[in-house]
Amino acid sequence: MVYIGPTLFGFILGFILGTRIKSDKESKIKFPISTYLVVLLVALFMAWQLGPFPYYTDSIIASGFLATIIGIIAGKVILGR
Amino acid sequence: MSTILKIFVFPAALLIMCLGVLIILGGHITPGGGFQGGAMIAGAFIFCAVVYGLKENPFKFSHDFLASMESIGALGFLILGLSGLFFSGFFLYNLGVDLNQIIPTFIQNFFNYSDPTNAGIIPYLNIVVGIKVLVGLSAVVIAFLEVK
Numbered sequence: 001m002v003y004i005g006p007t008l009f010g011f012i013l014g015f016i017l018g019t020r021i022k023s024d025k026e027s028k029i030k031f032p033i034s035t036y037l038v039v040l041l042v043a044l045f046m047a048w049q050l051g052p053f054p055y056y057t058d059s060i061i062a063s064g065f066l067a068t069i070i071g072i073i074a075g076k077v078i079l080g081r
Numbered sequence: 082m083s084t085i086l087k088i089f090v091f092p093a094a095l096l097i098m099c100l101g102v103l104i105i106l107g108g109h110i111t112p113g114g115g116f117q118g119g120a121m122i123a124g125a126f127i128f129c130a131v132v133y134g135l136k137e138n139p140f141k142f143s144h145d146f147l148a149s150m151e152s153i154g155a156l157g158f159l160i161l162g163l164s165g166l167f168f169s170g171f172f173l174y175n176l177g178v179d180l181n182q183i184i185p186t187f188i189q190n191f192f193n194y195s196d197p198t199n200a201g202i203i204p205y206l207n208i209v210v211g212i213k214v215l216v217g218l219s220a221v222v223i224a225f226l227e228v229k
Contacts, residue, residue: 005195006106009208013102016150016212017122022141029087029137039092043099054107056196064106068099 003056006064014068018075036073043069082132090132091139097125105211109200115210122211123218135226147220154213161202161209164192177201 023031043066050062101121108114129138165174168184176184177193178201194204 003196005204008195009204010102010106013105013208013211014099017098017140020140020142020146023139024137027137029091029133029139031091031139035092039095042092043096046096046099050103053103054111055198062103065099065103068102069095072095072098 001058002063003058006056007067010064010067011071011074014071015075016071018072018077019079021072021076021080023081036076040069040073086132090128094125094129094140097128098122101125101211101215105207106204108207109194109203110198115207116214118207119211119214120218122215123222126215126219127222130222130226135223142216142219142223147216147223150212150216151220154209154211154216157209157212158206161205165202173202175201175203 044061047061047063047065050065052059053062053064056063098121101118101124103118104113104121105115105118108118126140126142129140133139162173165176166172168174168176168188169179169181170183176188176191178199179189192202192205194200194202196204
């Protein structure tokens, strides 16, 4: 079972950061949905390589890391427009 | 800046920010903590600010955002400290652990961080310090970049 503490607060901190990602329409730099999908996959791999950080035994991945990237993407989708 | 950097930096900054949050959340039992994790998150923001410039930076840290986060960090620390003073008589008393066994169980459960390490309020202090540091360091760089 995943511990609530790191998962919840990782999501909250990620959500706060995700809300600040704003795409500028006049800018030439565009980051489409595919960017976030690739980042999510890389984050999943990184979380697996990190293991159950820090010294937890709840899962095989770093749940706080994964919760943060999910929070960032959720914050971007919900409020970061 | 080169196109390669402009393509690479934003996804990398997202991952660095995740690592920073992980450093904050593991601060009570591993090397690291609020300051180090906050500095990592600010580093990711600075990475973007240097490569894209303030105008085209995907992370828009507005003045209101910086002010509110700074306030939340400071007030969170103060509230945790004063809670200890109110319930136990000691400023910043670790209510979640309650080594002196002087407070009721439900208050101890309320302030205890929910992981098996039984760290009490230490992770919460790490989180509010992390928020304050990330905002403080980012504000310094924003102020420098705005001066021409």
